[in-house]
Amino acid sequence: MFKKILIANRGEIAVRIMRACRELGISPIAVYSEADRTALHVRLADEAYLIGPAPSIESYLKIDRIIEAARRSGAEAIHPGYGFLAENAEFARAVRDAGLVFIGPRPEAMELMGSKTNARRAAQAAGAPIVPGTTEPLRSLEEAREVAARFGYPVMLKAAAGGGGKGMRLVQSAEDLPSAFATAQSEAASAFGDPQVYLEKAVARPRHIEIQVFADEHGNVVHLGERECSIQRRHQKVIEECPSPIGDPDLRARMGEAAVRIARAAGYVNAGTVEFLVSDETREFYFLEMNTRLQVEHPVTELVTGIDLVREQIRVACGEPLSFAQEDVCWTGHAIECRIYAEDPENDFMPSPGRIAELRVPTGPGVRDDGGVYPGAEVSIYYDPMISKLAVWARTRGEAIDRLRRALDEYVIEGIKTTLPFFRAVVRDPEFIAGRLDTGFIERFNRRRAEAQTEVDGDAERDMAIIAAALASMKRRTETRFEQTDGRSATSAWRMAGRIAFTR
C-alpha cells in the first residue's frame, strides 16, 4: 500500500479523500493556492505545499507545480478528485512519466471518453443507444444552425471537453442560438481550455440516470447500480438519489450491463460513471457521456452498497483486485444527497461568496455530511461554490425523505446565502415526495412555489424576532458602556453582565 498520497484538489473532495487515506493509514499531502492558506483541506493534511496564486489556472491547474510538490513530499500517488485536472489526460500522463501513480483510469481511456464526441462514437460501437446529435465538434455557428434545424429545436449545446454543466446551454429557438453558442464556447474555453462544442437533440422530460462502474487491472468490471440525478439547475445536479425512484430492477440490470460493456470497450480501470438520459414514458435510455473520475454524488452509492469508493480507488490504483464481485453487490435501503451551495436560491442561484459566520452540521441517525469548510472559513469567489454535501440513508425512500427534512432543518449556515432554504421546500413538495422527477423539475417546482405563497404562524414568530433583536441591541449598549468605563476588560466584563442579564 502507498505511504503518502498527494491530493491535487481542494474543498470537500480533498477532505473526503484525506479521510480515506487516514483510514488506510496513508499520510495525506495537500496542495493549496494563496486563497486557500487557511482552508480545511490544508488544516487536515500532514503536509501542504503552496502551488500558486488564487486563480485555478495559476494553481490547481498547474501540472508541473503539482508534480513538483509530489516529488518534494515523497508521495507515491496522486488523487485528482473531481473537476480541475481530474479528467485531463495530459496530467495523468505527466504523473505517470514522473514515476508516480495516477489514481484513476489510464490516459488513453480518459482521452477516448474525455472527448464527448469520441465517447459517443465509442458507446455506439459498444452497442449502447445514444441521443441523436453530432459526433463531431461544430466548426462554426453556421454549422450549428444547420444541425439544429435538422434535429428541430429545442437542442442542447455541450462542451466537447466538458462536464459538470460548464459550457452547456439549452437552446429553445433559432434566435437564441448565436448568444448561446458564444457563451458555451467561452465557458468551455475558460473551464477546460478547449472551446469546442457539439449539439444534441434535447429529449423531452428526460430523467438523468447514471451508472457507477468500477474496474481493476485484472480484468474485473463491475457496476454498482444507478443514481438518479434529474434535479438540476444550470445543467448541474443539486439532488441525487440511489436507487432511482423509478424503482425498476430490470432497467438497472440493462443499464448496468450497457455501462460495463462501454467501460470494457474503453479499457477502463478504476471508478467511472456512465451517464444516460432515460425517457420517463418509454423507459428507453440513451448514452450521454462517461465521467472518467469519482463523481460528486458518490456518497449515495456508498450508503446503499456499503462500499467505500475512495478506499477502493486507492486499493485498485495500488494494483489490488476489486474487493467485491458483481454478485456481492447488493442495494439496501435508499439514500438522497443535497449539494449545499453558497448560492442564493431566491435569486436564480447566484453565487454568494463570503465568510461563514456560523456553521452547525446535522448529525444523528442516518445522516452523513461531507464538508469542506469550518466556522469562520471564507467561501472564495475563485472556486466552485459547493461547500458541503448532505446525504441521508434510511430503509425506504419515504423514511429517507423524513430524515432529510429533519437534517436540513437542523443545518445552520450563517453569513452567506445557501441552497438550504430551497432544499427545505423541495423535501416538502408533493411531486418530489411522489418521485416524479425529470430535468425540468426545478422550473416547475419554482412555479408551484410562487403560486403557493404559504403563510405560517407569522405574528408570534415575527414578534419574537423583534424581541431578540432588541435584546441584542440592549446587550450591545451595555457592552459599549462597559468599554467606556473600563477599556481594558470590556469583553469579559460584558460577558459576565450578559450572563447576569440573560441567563438568570
Next chain:
Amino acid sequence: MFKKILIANRGEIAVRIMRACRELGISPIAVYSEADRTALHVRLADEAYLIGPAPSIESYLKIDRIIEAARRSGAEAIHPGYGFLAENAEFARAVRDAGLVFIGPRPEAMELMGSKTNARRAAQAAGAPIVPGTTEPLRSLEEAREVAARFGYPVMLKAAAGGGGKGMRLVQSAEDLPSAFATAQSEAASAFGDPQVYLEKAVARPRHIEIQVFADEHGNVVHLGERECSIQRRHQKVIEECPSPIGDPDLRARMGEAAVRIARAAGYVNAGTVEFLVSDETREFYFLEMNTRLQVEHPVTELVTGIDLVREQIRVACGEPLSFAQEDVCWTGHAIECRIYAEDPENDFMPSPGRIAELRVPTGPGVRDDGGVYPGAEVSIYYDPMISKLAVWARTRGEAIDRLRRALDEYVIEGIKTTLPFFRAVVRDPEFIAGRLDTGFIERFNRRRAEAQTEVDGDAERDMAIIAAALASMKRRTETRFEQTDGRSATSAWRMAGRIAFTR
C-alpha cells in the same frame, strides 16, 4: 400517529428522541431543570417546561411535574429515554393514569424485570441459564458474608433495582466486603431510591453480550441480534459493538431465542434488552438482567440492521404492528460505538465538568455522532458525564476500526477532559484489534499502556507548540496595545491587525 410527544429526559438521548419525532412529523416537547435552561435539548424542542432545580431528584425524577408539563403542552405520549424514570414502574403507571401513553413496556413487565432478583427467577422459569447467585435481595452484611463464602470469591454485588453499573461492586476478598456492601447500598439508594443489593458469583473473563428485543401489542416478539459490551470501566460500558467479534451466528440464534422466550414470559412490549454473560472459553451464556428501556448503545444495532429503534418505539406505542418480522432482520457489516465522557482517563476516569470551549465533531463516510452538547455548553456536575456517542459503520470489523481511528483523530473537544485520548489508544491496541475482549479488558489495557510508553517525533512538535504559544502571546500584546489607543473598536481593530500579521 401522535401529534406531540414529551421527552422526560435530557442530554444526547433527549436529542436523539427529538430527531425521531421530527422525522415522524411529531412536535417534540422538552422538560428541563434550572441547570439546563440553555441545554441543547431545550434549544431543539418546540416547547419546553421548567420542572425544578438542578438536582435530578427535584426535577427529572419529579413524576408529578413531568405529567403536569405533558398536560399543559397537550402531549399525548411520554418517552422516558434511559436513566432517570425510564425503568420506574410507578412513573409508567402515573403516565397511564393521566390518560397518556408511556413509550415503553407496561408497568407490570417493568416491575417484574426491574427487580433484578425477580427477573432472575423469571428467566430461570423461562428456561434461560442464570449466573449462580441469590434470587432474593440480601437482608444484611452477615447474609452477604455467608452467601459470598458459599460461592467463593470473587463475587459481584448488584443493586436489585439498578442498572448501568450504579450500585455495583466487584469484591475480591472477604475483607473488602463491608465497605463494598455499604457503598453499593448507598449508591443504589441514591441512584434508584432503593438500597437493596444482591450477590452473584463473578464469572472469570466473561464477555458481556446483550440481545436487543422488540415486541408489539399484537403478539410479535423479534430479536435484533447481539451487542458486545465487554469493555467497561466501573461496570459501565464504554465501547460497544454489533455484531460481537466472537462472530458466532449459532450463538446469536441461541441467545436470541432465549431472549425472545424471556420477553414473551414477561408479557413484554416495545424495545428491551436482555443481558447475558458469555464465557469466552465454553461459549456458555448466563442471563444477567433485562433492561426494560432503550439502551445507550442502540445506535450500533441501528447501523447494522438499518432499523430506527426510536421510530419503531413510537410506532409500537401508537399500537402499530412491528414494521419487520424476524426473517426480515439481517445484519450487514460492523458497527462500533465509543461513549465520549467528560472524564479524565489519565486519572481513573474522574468526572471533568466544565465549559466546552471548542467542539468539532467528525463527519464523512460511515460516521454517526449522537451528541447532547454544543460549543460553549456547560457540562454540569449534576448529571451523567456522557456528552456524546461516536459510532461508525463499515463492511468489516477491520474497516470499522480504521474508520473509528480516523473519526476519533478528527474529534476536537476543548475545555474539559474527555475519554477521547483513551479511545485513540484503544483503537491502536493489538488486543482490541484482534477482538480479544472481556470485562477485564481496560485493566489489562492500562497495564500494557503503562509498560509501552511510546515516544514520538517529539522535538519538532514541541517546538511548534512553543511557537504557537508565542504567536498567541504576541497577538494578545498587540490586542492590548490597540485597546489602549482606541478603546471602542478594540476587537475589530485587532482582528484586522491579526489578519495582516498572520494571514498575509
Next chain:
Amino acid sequence: MKILAEVEGQERALDIERDGERFIVELDGRRYALEASEPEAGVYLLIHEGKVYECRVREEARGQFRVSLRSRDYAITLRDPRRLRSASNSAGGAAGRASIAAPMPGKVVRVLVERGAQVEAGAGVVVVEAMKMQNEMRAPKAGTVVELNVREGETVNAGDVLAVVE
C-alpha cells in the same frame, strides 16, 4: 425601555422591562412574559408560554439586525425613540432609470452592448464570471444604455453599477 422597530416595512413600538427572572414585553399592544437566555454569542433563546423560539441575531450595521428563526429571516431596524430619527430616506430609484449592479465580486468576461444602444427588457448586457460560472447580467427594462462603466477583463465588486438603462 422603549424601542422602535421597523420590520417588513412597518414600524412597531416595543417596550421591554425586566421582572426578576423574566422579561416583560409589550409589542403593539400584545403582552409577552418570557424567559430569555443567550446560550451562544448571538443566539437568543426565548421561551414564551412553553413555546421555544431560538433566534440567531446578527447586527449587520448599527441598528440593523438580521434575525433568523426556524429557517426564516427577518430584517429589523431598531431606533431609540429618544434619539433623533435617522434620516434614512435613501435617494430612491430615479424614475425611468434602472441600473445593473454586480451581485458579487467577479470578472467581466464580455460586454454585449455599446453605450447608447437600444435594448429590450431581458437582453444580455454584461457577462460576469465568478466562482467558475458565467452569469449574464440582463437589462431590467427596455431602453437606452446611458451608462456603461466596465470593460472586458475588469474585476468588479459586489454592488458596483455596471450599466444604467433609461
Next chain:
Amino acid sequence: MKILAEVEGQERALDIERDGERFIVELDGRRYALEASEPEAGVYLLIHEGKVYECRVREEARGQFRVSLRSRDYAITLRDPRRLRSASNSAGGAAGRASIAAPMPGKVVRVLVERGAQVEAGAGVVVVEAMKMQNEMRAPKAGTVVELNVREGETVNAGDVLAVVE
C-alpha cells in the same frame, strides 16, 4: 522578539522575527522558517518545510498557555526576558505531608475515617459524589490523618483540601 518558554520542566529561549510572508524562529539553536496563520480564534496553523502543524492554544492564566497538537497537550509558560522574572516558585509540597484534594465539585456522602486515625496507603478516606458517581478518595500514603476538613453532606469545590495525611 525574544521570549523565554518553560515547557516540560525545561526553559527554552525563543526568538521570533517576521520576514515578509514568513516567521523566522530560533529555538535553542534550531532555526525554523515557517508560514503561520490563524484560521480560527485560538487555532494557529504552522507550515514548516511542508509539514502541517495545527495548534490549538488557550491562555489559561496570564503567560500560561495550553497547546494541543495532534491529540497531545503541552503546558507552556512564557516570559518576556526584559521584564522581571515572576516569583512563581510555589510553596511546594511540605515533605511528609500529603493532602487529598477534591478533583471536582461535588457532595461528600461519607467520611470513612476520623481525625487522628492511622491509615494505610490506598485506604478510603472520604467518598465524594459528583455526576451520579461515588468516588472514594484514598490516602496517597500511609500515615496519620492530621486534618479532616469536611463533613458528610457538605458540598466541596474542585481543589478543596478534604484531608491531610502525615
